[in-house]
Amino acid sequence: MMKDGSVNQDLRPGLCPLLELAARVGRDPLLTQASTGNISMKLEGVLWVKASGKWLADAADDQILIPLDLAGVHASIWQNLDPAECYPNASIETAMHVTLPHPVVLHVHSVNTIAWAIRQDAAAQLATRLEGLRWQWIPYVASGLPLAGEIERVLSIRPDTDVLVLGNHGLVLGGKDCHATAELLTEVERRLAIPARQAHPADYAVLAELAAESHWALPDDDAIHALATDPVSRKILEGGFLYPCQAIFSDASTPELFRAAPAPDPDLADAWKNQYADRPFLIVKGRGVVINRTMTPADTAMLSGLAQVVQRTSPAAALRYLTEAEVAAGSSTVAFRYRELANASH
Ligand SMILES: [Zn+2]
Numbered sequence: 001m002m003k004d005g006s007v008n009q010d011l012r013p014g015l016c017p018l019l020e021l022a023a024r025v026g027r028d029p030l031l032t033q034a035s036t037g038n039i040s041m042k043l044e045g046v047l048w049v050k051a052s053g054k055w056l057a058d059a060a061d062d063q064i065l066i067p068l069d070l071a072g073v074h075a076s077i078w079q080n081l082d083p084a085e086c087y088p089n090a091s092i093e094t095a096m097h098v099t100l101p102h103p104v105v106l107h108v109h110s111v112n113t114i115a116w117a118i119r120q121d122a123a124a125q126l127a128t129r130l131e132g133l134r135w136q137w138i139p140y141v142a143s144g145l146p147l148a149g150e151i152e153r154v155l156s157i158r159p160d161t162d163v164l165v166l167g168n169h170g171l172v173l174g175g176k177d178c179h180a181t182a183e184l185l186t187e188v189e190r191r192l193a194i195p196a197r198q199a200h201p202a203d204y205a206v207l208a209e210l211a212a213e214s215h216w217a218l219p220d221d222d223a224i225h226a227l228a229t230d231p232v233s234r235k236i237l238e239g240g241f242l243y244p245c246q247a248i249f250s251d252a253s254t255p256e257l258f259r260a261a262p263a264p265d266p267d268l269a270d271a272w273k274n275q276y277a278d279r280p281f282l283i284v285k286g287r288g289v290v291i292n293r294t295m296t297p298a299d300t301a302m303l304s305g306l307a308q309v310v311q312r313t314s315p316a317a318a319l320r321y322l323t324e325a326e327v328a329a330g331s332s333t334v335a336f337r338y339r340e341l342a343n344a345s346h
Contacts, residue, residue, distance in 0.1 A: 026056025095148035102174030199226035202288030240321035
């Protein structure tokens, strides 16, 4: 074992199925966006867990896993210390991975799962769809030790649980091996699948005009424009933050960024441009989305994921938005992790 409690990386062969699963999950934008999602395996006293900021999609080419001494990680939790803070580069969700007893643990920001998990009636909706599976619902709680504590509590009620749906967050699965975990993922995704609403196409003429000789660009993913062209999606976003990852764009705890700007008035074009010049992206009502050229692949991936979630959210559903306190508590950590690590590593 190394001085900091980590161990040498000499257990590679047993990790191949884990890396294959990580790569497959990471390449699916409906399951993970940017460096979100993580995976782990408990192997001979070592917890192999995705390093913070790494992308699951890079599993085939990059060292995305770090080895941690399993007993040491348990010990840190018993002392009420978050392993993500004790071990440099450990995933922010390390406490969750070690609290679940399964040899393999997979956590994804599945857009289908999130579209259910942001609803006020999520528990009831999920109960019908996940009937027969060993699943439990965990209302929103911050990542790290608070989430690990909740997981411990629900496992004490039903120790055979292997599916957890996290309110305003995502999905966690545990399995005896990678194959079982992958099969469980397929089954849960099949049951929770929601078709995306069709959005009105973007007004590319207006967007091209905005992007001409400016710091604005059009996103590569056309689906992002739904944030602006679909009235239901615009209304959903006006209500507030749906999950903490939205905070990567903003230090403020207000969802102002996600509120659509009115379409530019040709007579007031300069004033309009100045008003929104500082935005990382701009949702132009009824027209489409332009993104600041400084936006990173991680930023764009998060925006794509958000569009996929809201396009799957029913206009009839009452939503459970994050409270200001929840956004403030989660945003600094989330924003830090993305900015410092996600962009550098991809
Ligand atoms: Zn997460």
